[in-house]
Amino acid sequence: MFAFGLFCPWHKELSGGAVSVEATVEELATELSSYLDTSRINQVRRAYYYAEQAHEGQMRKSGDRYITHPLAVAHILAELRLDHQSLMAAMLHDVIEDTGIPKDALADQFGEDVAELVDGVSKLTQIEFRSRAEAQAENFQKMTLAMAKDIRVILVKLADRLHNMRTLGPMPFEKRQRIATETLDIYAPIANRLGMHSISTELEDLGFSSLYPMRSKYISKAIQKLRGNHREIIEDIRGKLQEKLEERGLPGRIMGREKHLNSIYSKMKLKQKSFHEIMDVYAFRIITDNEDDCYRILGAVHSLYKPLPGRFKDYIAMPKANGYQSLHTTLFGMHVNIEIQIRTEEMEHIANNGIAAHWMYKTEEPGVGKVNQMRVDRWVKGLMEMRERADDSMEFIENVKVDLFPDEIYVFTPKGRIMELPQGATPVDFAYAIHTDIGNATVACRVNRNLASLSQPLQSGQTLEIITAPGARPNPAWLSFVTTGKARSSIRHALKTRKRAESMALGKTLLKKSLNGFDTKLSDITDAQKQAVVNHNQVNSFDDLISDIGLGNRMAYLVARQLVAGYEEPEKEKISEAKQIEASGPVMIRGAEGILLKFAACCKPIPGDPVVGIMDSGNGMVIHTDTCSRLPEDDEGRARLTHLKWAKDITDEFSVELRVELERQRGVIAEIANAVAMADGNIERINVEDQNARFGIVSLVVHVNGRRHLARVMRRVRNIRAVTHISRVRY
Template sequence: MAQELLVAEREREEATVEGLATQLGSYLDDSRIDQVRRAYYYAEQAHEGQMRRSGERYITHPLAVATILADMRLDHQSLMAAMLHDVIEDTSIPKEALSEQFGDSVADLVDGVSKLTQIEFRSRAEAQAENFQKMTLAMARDIRVIIVKLADRLHNMRTLGPMPYEKRQRIATETLDIYAPIANRLGMHRVCTELEDLGFASLYPMRAKYISKAVDKLRGSHREIIDEIRGRLEDKLQERGLPGLIMGREKHLNSIYNKMKFRHKSFHEIMDVYAFRIITDSEDDCYRILGAVHSLYKPLPGRFKDYIAMPKANGYQSLHTTLFGMHVNIEIQIRTEEMEQIANDGIAAHWMYKHEQSPVTAVNQKRVDRWVQGLMEMRERAVDSLEFIEHVKTDLFPDEVYVFTPKGKILELPSGATPVDFAYAIHTDIGNACVACRVNRNLGSLSQPLQSGQTVEIITAPNARPNPAWLSFVVTGKARSSIRHALKLQRRAESLALGKTLLKKSLHGFGRKLSELRDEQIGAVVRHNQVESFDDLLSEIGIGNRMAYLIARQLVAGDVITEPGPGDKETITDDGTGKHGAVTIRGTEGLLVRFANCCKPIPGDPVVGVMDSGHGLVIHSDTCPRLPESSEDRAQLTHLKWAKDITDEFSVELRVELERQRGVIAEVASAVAKADGNIERINVEEQNARLSVVSLVVHVNGRKHLARVMRRVRNIRAVTHISRVRS
């Protein structure tokens, strides 16, 4: 009896495979269907004895994934990969065996989809990120990897029920964070909306149930209005002799929930809009139908969007308009059959139209190639997989703005993108050299979000470098990863230069020069300090992680000294007091030399440097109260001197006491301007009936300039006292 049941089950499975084969017969030839069939039987044998948590045989999952891809009319290699996608991971069969049986293309697809279970990860987040990073590499070689992966995720989401609660929550969150936005980015709207709804229902089952019931109830009560609008639209198209299939458009649960949550709209506000889609024969008919529906109902101003002339970043094309009629708003989308197919299946539709050489799918393919290329650039620049996935997440925006280059080329950017994002979208070098921008021919702010239709021109300078502050307002993953990469290189170059300067200074105290040291001495010290190269050692000195003096002693003596000895501090003091031992600073050293906020030193002030571990050199005035007081600690300070030709401006805070008079603040500001000073901030700190105390932050280029500014302010009759605030 058991044997008979097993045979019956096998026959039922085979019938399902044959059902798939019948479906494939509509667009694949017999030899390719046979290859898909062979992949199925191979997978069935490989997964023999394995069961799903639901109690079904494991092979039902690969078969279901292949069926999802067959609905999209994907090629036979993708379907074979779907059948075999868990073989490498869940069985002992290696990739080489699949290559031998089914060819390299199918084996590479399977490998791209397989998870990285053989690597030990420090955290689940890292495992997720590494997995996605591997998938990105495979996508760069063959975009079908992500399509198979999305079909795999879709079937897993459909059958999530038997999983433990924690696992359901994790998979649903991952789906909403990564996989649904990727499906959207690839234009696969049908997959995206189902993933979103399944993820939402899994994370918030009660909310999904409540919204679903409310939608069903409302749909029933609105049936007459929907039928009447549809009838009027059909009559109008018939009257004009225009071909068009009119369909109702369903609103999805996750979309309704997000509009309620983030746009603060009520359920009835969202559902009082009636949505229709009109499918027609040609692009020309789309615009004719638009004219027809506008003659039937009044269009709402500002609600028309032409995505045919300017497609979305994922290749989506359609005309959108919102009309007002019968006391309700009516949303209408108008598109051709091919546009409908691409709207639903995105890049997957490429295989359906592949043999017809459709210009729409060719453009769509280029967009996807560009996006994947961008992913690869981000991957190369990211420090680790977690940073990479962070950049990718910021790049998966659903909304776009369309801006023009000065030559009229259209660029799609995420909503909220700034001129800096625009600069990096053109080329990484343009972004790195960006100093200013013109928006519609007027100078604009680099941090101002762009609006659709603006023309943006980027102004560059040869020696410009990215500003760390840009990271606070850029929104694209490419801009963020490029800025971080450039700052990392800049930080490395600066730490190397500063480390070399500090080491030379310390060696000078021993009467030696860096150029006199033998390679063997340097190699021994590098090995002892467990760094890869001498440059790495210099960089460690520059960022304050190692003491220049100790490295100098190791290099000179050839000993291995890890802690300073009793006489070490005196040697440093002797080295630092002579003029020849001081490090020259210009005030514009960059990321690793910064000025202390407590004492705000300016050129001309006696200054010293304090190494801040991991952050470089902090410059203090030598009278700053925050400096160490003991002679031993002060011996570790780096003695500095100012270069003679500094032209940059520095902030200084002044405290001005003055008699209260009408217009006296304006008089103070005028005095500062006459002394060529620039006011950054002015603030009245305290006042009574007779006196006021004003805090003034001004920009000067040195002590002489500061003295000139203070003299001008002091000459104002109402000023009783002026002093520089040191801390």
């Protein structure tokens, strides 16, 4: 349970005390000599002296010279054994922002790679944002672009944030709160996503301590007290575990494992548990030589104490999304629960340092960490896709936060490929995880070979098969149940693209109809006329103007008049020329025009009904029957109606509500259902209302493809002996 030393990258407080800065640089050089050659160490030294000169005269809030900060960041990266370019970028990471030295100058001095790294880490200080949240979101967007070019950007940024969090004390209260919140929201989860557990947990604890200093102090004191009280039990369990390993001849070093402050607080808050309930678990980690030994040690500890059902996780066979591998088991022994993690030395190194454990992916050992690198590349690629589809940086960061990062589940493709998804993910999330095009074309799914709902949450171990259809499109309702950022951003993007295409098509149809009333064709309008109208309406392009018509934000007649006759439209003419609008002929509809043509729920129009359309600002056109009581009755309102006619080859089904009055008899509902089926109708909903002991009323919603079909259904129902009256319901 209690650690014998939590990993903590270089954590010296630098000050203008007895130890000179130059000596500290040499201390760094000594550390680097364990894995870098002399020429590369000298390049790091040169970057340090350049930064020292650039930051001359600048001080930190603590009173230390500013150069102490980049030097400390470089020390953190040296602990992670990063390459010389990352260390040079660490030395120079504030130069562009704070000293006015341009990126080109850094490129000339230290090369393009280092300049790009520094630029990627630099903040967006030149842009003014409407809010602090927007600044954070834009900042993260820029960092994502830089990460896509070089993943080392985020490693330098995390080290920078870690040192800033360690030295947050002298900052004003509000700034401390903001930086700590941003750290917990963005940087700690990113470190976790990259598998960098040590940096992630330290960032979480420092963020927690800054946001809640009293709670942090209380929990810390309680841990110290508990550690003393439970020392004997810890040593006893450790001794028994060591004895069992020696008995079986299994290599392994046993370490106590400490729960960090933020983790304890989060569990107390989310799981509504007391401090003692959470801490009443003794946690150990056993580090061994290879995978086989991991499984043998698992058998050994299970023979020593009884495992708790449902608490075993094999992350070696199925690694987490961030590359983490380990065996987890919970045992019951000595009247307490014992959590044990079993892993190899390499897994331990990767668990602590994640992607930083594989910094050499471009250099000496291309095979090391290849799988983990592929996972990171896949994640960054996913970020880039979400960035391209998002309307703005706020939507982008909202989608990213969804993925930073809940517990995973593991499901299988029909060919046995393992896919990791967040807890609560649905088949639609799975489809988008495979490929965006598959997600967009999804119509159904099979879970363990059985047809299943697209909205049901998945469980680990299930096998999924996605059924697609050509021409299928995402359903807006999917947004209410998908959980992954990729699925959400892909659906929104597809809906936006579809809405734009549909608004353009509808807008063009309506504009052509209005121009016909002026005996003009759209092809007759010159580019100069179009541009003049675009400028007058203050839109970006003529396409945007047409799209606005389709969305219901502008009247087609007014735009047509501007194109033909100029910009001024007296109010009285808008009404008096309604007949001219009608004279231009009705618009053809096919019944399944998409998300911008909706059929009114009040009158439920079907093919064959005389219909009109009324524009709903921002949402397109709503279609009503021309006798609907909800239509406007004043002249100006009637002038805004668009006259429509049905196409002849409509095959879609439409909902109609029927009211059936009948004598109460046994089996009469079954007769009605049978009559609707015999007329090729489909019942959507049926509701029985008692009128009295002899008579009743049935409310029936059926699907038909037009008035003729409806007449056939009503005739069949009317022929039932018990039915006294049937009518179509309109509200």
